[in-house]
Amino acid sequence: MKRIVVIGQNGQVTTYLQRVLSDYELVVAGRDTLDLSKPRELQVKLAELQPDIIINPAAYTAVDLAEEEVDAAYTINRDAVSEIARYCAKQNTPLIHFSTDYVFDGSADTPYLESDATGPTGVYGASKLAGEQAILSADAPAIILRTAWVYSNHGKNFYKTMLGLAESRNELSVVSDQVGAPTYARSIAEGCKQLVDIIIHQGGLLPEQRGIYHFTCAGQTSWAEFARSLFLENDITNVKVNPIPSSDYPTPAQRPAYSVLNGEKLADVFGIALPHWGTALAQCAAETKSQ
Numbered sequence: 001m002k003r004i005v006v007i008g009q010n011g012q013v014t015t016y017l018q019r020v021l022s023d024y025e026l027v028v029a030g031r032d033t034l035d036l037s038k039p040r041e042l043q044v045k046l047a048e049l050q051p052d053i054i055i056n057p058a059a060y061t062a063v064d065l066a067e068e069e070v071d072a073a074y075t076i077n078r079d080a081v082s083e084i085a086r087y088c089a090k091q092n093t094p095l096i097h098f099s100t101d102y103v104f105d106g107s108a109d110t111p112y113l114e115s116d117a118t119g120p121t122g123v124y125g126a127s128k129l130a131g132e133q134a135i136l137s138a139d140a141p142a143i144i145l146r147t148a149w150v151y152s153n154h155g156k157n158f159y160k161t162m163l164g165l166a167e168s169r170n171e172l173s174v175v176s177d178q179v180g181a182p183t184y185a186r187s188i189a190e191g192c193k194q195l196v197d198i199i200i201h202q203g204g205l206l207p208e209q210r211g212i213y214h215f216t217c218a219g220q221t222s223w224a225e226f227a228r229s230l231f232l233e234n235d236i237t238n239v240k241v242n243p244i245p246s247s248d249y250p251t252p253a254q255r256p257a258y259s260v261l262n263g264e265k266l267a268d269v270f271g272i273a274l275p276h277w278g279t280a281l282a283q284c285a286a287e288t289k290s291q
């Protein structure tokens with residue numbers, strides 16, 4: 001049986017990957033096994049785990065805090081990723097790594113292609129972009145999946161923040177001038193499993209399959225509309241969502257105004273496409289209600 005090492009234990013994507021990858025021997029490497037804040041240890045520790053494939057959904061993901069904790073963000077999102085990629089290049093071990101829509105500056109008005117110019121507006125996005133570049137320059141057999149606006153019933157995310165606020169508030173102000181594609185962590189895990197199945201079946205990654213792929217739920221919306229939709233799906237009818245401009249919700253990190261990603265490359269190369277964000281949201285709400 002093929003051994004898959006998934007890095008991170010309690011993250012959103014990691015949590016759902018553990019549920020869907022049951023056909024494989026799964027090694028869930030939490031911080032006690034692989035600490036990404038100590039990049040220099042990683043090659044030796046990875047060798048001990050003998051992975052057939054490595055999936056890395058672990059990252060420094062605190063967008064605003066990253067503006068202060070610059071070193072921590074770069075250590076985890078760039079330096080650790082560089083060591084993982086160098087291990088994968090040396091051992092010819094396929095790597096599936098996650099990146100973000102926040103590598104873009106948000107000035108576009110049609111969905112971003114993988115070949116479009118990047119221009120992160122904050123430290124988190126810049127550190128994730130540096131991680132992508134480290135993988136590409138290591139020449140590792142790697143796929144970089146750029147996803148966006150990840151939510152679920154686990155961990156810290158906008159969906160749970162809104163449901164939490166709804167318990168004490170009947171009115172919320174939410175930005176309506178940032179447009180993107182909310183992506184359910186379960187949809188990510190299911191799409192990632194399809195990719196793993198293909199890589200295992202092929203016996204590895206073909207050279208022409210390496211590189212960056214956009215990987216979000218289909219469609220687009222604003223955070224304000226997403227808030228309204230998630231309340232509706234959860235039968236919460238007593239909370240009013242007031243749309244506001246980002247200038248009325250100042251944050252340490254600037255977010256891109258538009259970060260919709262075009263997913264055609266993944267569909268063309270691997271035949272994989274994630275569901276529409278509205279379909280996935282209904283699934284997530286069903287899971288919320290069943291808890």
Ligand SMILES: NC(=O)C1=CN([C@@H]2O[C@H](COP(=O)(O)OP(=O)(O)OC[C@H]3O[C@@H](n4cnc5c(N)ncnc54)[C@H](OP(=O)(O)O)[C@@H]3O)[C@@H](O)[C@H]2O)C=CC1
Pocket residue numbers: 007008009010011012013014030031034035036037038056057058059060061076098099100101128146147148149150151155156
């Ligand atoms: N969340 C989002 O909205 C988006 C996320 N992404 C990217 O997708 C990927 C998955 O995100 P998501 O699941 O939401 O992330 P989470 O914030 O839910 O989880 C982060 C994971 O990283 C692990 N981690 C953090 N620091 C370390 C460390 N020093 N050593 C080992 N592990 C560490 C955490 O470990 P522990 O379990 O111990 O806490 C956790 O498992 C990331 O690469 C992220 O950049 C892209 C776009 C949007």
Ligand SMILES: Cc1cn([C@H]2C[C@H](O)[C@@H](COP(=O)(O)OP(=O)(O)O[C@H]3O[C@@H](C)C(=O)[C@@H](O)[C@H]3O)O2)c(=O)[nH]c1=O
Pocket residue numbers: 061062063064100101102147148149150157158161172173174175178223249251255
């Ligand atoms: C809680 C809250 C947030 N907002 C705004 C702030 C921000 O512009 C937007 C989203 O807020 P959050 O801080 O939850 O989301 P944010 O941390 O920016 O989420 C990002 O996380 C990283 C990891 C990614 O990679 C991105 O794709 C993206 O998902 O909503 C409101 O307008 N009203 C509110 O009450």
Ligand SMILES: [Mg+2]
Pocket residue numbers: 061062063064
């Ligand atoms: Mg956040």
